[in-house]
Amino acid sequence: MSAEAHAHPTGPSLVDRRLPPVTEIGAASMIAIAGGVIYLAAYLPKHAPIWFAIVMLAIAAGLQLTNAILLSRVPDFAWSRFFEVGRWGLLAYAVIAGMIEFAFVYDHTRGAQLVVMTLMLALFMLNVPVLIAFTVARYQATSSL
Amino acid sequence: MAVATQAAVAPAAMSERPKVVIVPIKGLPIVGVVLLGVIAAISTNSRWGLMFCHVVGGGLWTGIDLFVGFIVGPIIGRMSIPARIEFSTRFMPKMLLIMPTVVTMTLAAGFQTARLSGFLDTSAPRHAWVVASFGVVGVMAVIALAYLEPANVAVLFELRKPQPDGRVIEKLMRRFIYTAGITGVMQVATLIIMTRLAS
Numbered sequence: 001m002s003a004e005a006h007a008h009p010t011g012p013s014l015v016d017r018r019l020p021p022v023t024e025i026g027a028a029s030m031i032a033i034a035g036g037v038i039y040l041a042a043y044l045p046k047h048a049p050i051w052f053a054i055v056m057l058a059i060a061a062g063l064q065l066t067n068a069i070l071l072s073r074v075p076d077f078a079w080s081r082f083f084e085v086g087r088w089g090l091l092a093y094a095v096i097a098g099m100i101e102f103a104f105v106y107d108h109t110r111g112a113q114l115v116v117m118t119l120m121l122a123l124f125m126l127n128v129p130v131l132i133a134f135t136v137a138r139y140q141a142t143s144s145l
Numbered sequence: 146m147a148v149a150t151q152a153a154v155a156p157a158a159m160s161e162r163p164k165v166v167i168v169p170i171k172g173l174p175i176v177g178v179v180l181l182g183v184i185a186a187i188s189t190n191s192r193w194g195l196m197f198c199h200v201v202g203g204g205l206w207t208g209i210d211l212f213v214g215f216i217v218g219p220i221i222g223r224m225s226i227p228a229r230i231e232f233s234t235r236f237m238p239k240m241l242l243i244m245p246t247v248v249t250m251t252l253a254a255g256f257q258t259a260r261l262s263g264f265l266d267t268s269a270p271r272h273a274w275v276v277a278s279f280g281v282v283g284v285m286a287v288i289a290l291a292y293l294e295p296a297n298v299a300v301l302f303e304l305r306k307p308q309p310d311g312r313v314i315e316k317l318m319r320r321f322i323y324t325a326g327i328t329g330v331m332q333v334a335t336l337i338i339m340t341r342l343a344s
Contacts, residue, residue: 042279
C-alpha cells in the first residue's frame with residue numbers, strides 16, 4: 001500500500017495544512033478566460049477588436065503559470081493522486097473543450113479570433129483538471145504528514 | 146465543538162457506509178448518447194434538435210440548481226456527519242455525470258440557437274440579453290468549476306479512505322452547500338433573461 005493510502009483522522013487534520021492559493025488563482029484565471037470568451041462571443045459572427053481578448057488570454061496564462069510554479073514548490077504533496085485525478089479530468093474537459101471548438105469552427109470563426117478562442121479553450125481545459133486534482137490531493141496524506 | 150464531535154462520530158459510521166464510486170461507469174454511455182445528439186443537432190442545423198437540447202438541458206440545469214441550492218443544500222447543512230456521508234456517497238457521483246453533461250448540452254445548443262435566430266448579431270434588439278446570459282453563465286462556470294466540482298470530487302475521495310476525516314468532509318460539504326446556493330441565485334437571473342428573450 002502506498003504512503004498516500006494512509007489517512008490520519010486521529011492526528012492533525014489535513015484541513016489545517018497551509019498551501020498556496022491555487023484554487024483562488026485558478027478561479028481568477030477562469031474569470032479572465034470567461035471575460036475573453038464572452039467578449040469575443042458577444043461580437044460573433046462579426047470580428048471583435050482582438051486586443052482585449054489577448055490581454056485576458058495573457059492574464060489567464062500568467063495566472064496558470066504562477067499556479068504551476070507554486071504547486072511545484074509544495075513539499076510533501078500527494079503527486080500520484082494529483083496526476084491520477086488530473087489525467088481523468090483532462091480527458092473529460094478535452095471532450096467538452098473539443099465540442100466548444102467544434103461549434104466555433106462550424107460557425108466559421110476564423111483567423112486571429114479562432115486562434116485566441118482555441119488558446120483560451122486550451123487554458124480552460126488545463127485549468128479545471130488542475131483545480132479538481134489539487135482539491136483532491138491536498139487532503140491526501142503523504143509519508144511525512 | 147460541534148465539528149469536533151461530528152468528526153469523532155464519523156469513524157463509527159464508517160463501517161456501515163456504502164462502497165464509494167467516483168464516476169458511475171454505467172452512466173457514461175448515456176452521456177455519450179446525449180453529447181452525440183448535441184453534435185448531430187449542431188452539424189445538421191436542426192432547429193428542433195437544437196431547441197430540444199437547449200430547453201431540456203436548460204430546464205434540467207436550472208431545476209437541479211434551484212432544487213439543490215435552495216432545498217437539498219440547506220437540508221444537507223442540518224444533517225449529521227454520518228447522514229451527510231451516506232447521502233453524499235449516493236448523490237455526488239450522479240451529480241458528477243449529470244451536471245457537466247446537462248451544462249454542455251444547454252450551452253452548445255443554446256449558442257447555436259442564438260446564432261440561427263439572429264440573437265448573436267450585435268444589431269439584434271435583444272442582443273444585450275444574450276450577452277447578459279453569457280455573463281451569468283460565466284459567473285456560474287467559475288463558481289461551479291473552480292469550487293463546486295472540485296469539492297464534489299474531493300468529498301468522494303475522502304469517503305473512500307478507510308477512516309475519512311470528518312473535518313475535511315465538513316469543510317468540503319460547506320463549500321458545496323454555499324456554491325450550490327450561489328448558482329441557485331444565478332439561475333433566477335437566467336430565468337429572467339431567458340423569459341425576456343423568448344417574449
